[in-house]
Amino acid sequence: MDSGLDMSVRTKCNRCNDLATIQDSVEESADFKVLYCTCNNPECGHTFAVHQTFSHTLSPSRLDFDPAMMEKIQRMSRVQQQELFSAISKSRD
Structure with missing residues (x-):
């Protein structure tokens, strides 16, 4: 238990x-x-x-990202981040 x-x-x-x-x-x-x-x-x-x-992921975990990639994403504007994640989401469909 x-x-x-x-x-x-x-x-x-x-x-x-x-x-x-x-x-x-x-x-x-x-x-x-x-x-x-x-x-x-x-x-x-x-x-x-x-x-x-567990059913499904709503947004990816930061632990799934390479630290160097995470640093680049954090330097992006909020709009650029949203565009990036939208493009990633569409590519998985």
């Missing part, structure tokens, strides 16, 4: 729709985690598991 829980993740009980607390988790892979939850509603008390999966 994983003790480094990200408590910013919120989930709701599918029985009463109240918030639930993540009690524990198991990281099956870098992109898949099982979260073990307990409903916060004492009248419900439902315990359940939720699957957390």
Whole structure:
């Protein structure tokens, strides 16, 4: 079991729709985690598991860039940066 829980993740009980607390988790892979939850509603008390999966990237991580390339991008104007990332995005479609 994983003790480094990200408590910013919120989930709701599918029985009463109240918030639930993540009690524990198991990281099956870098992109898949099982979260073990307990409903916060004492009248419900439902315990359940939720699957957390990585879906897709919305913007690239700075860690994916070569440091020299990152320095060049940081020297660009905001407009030039937007044009660059727009062109990259279009080239991937």
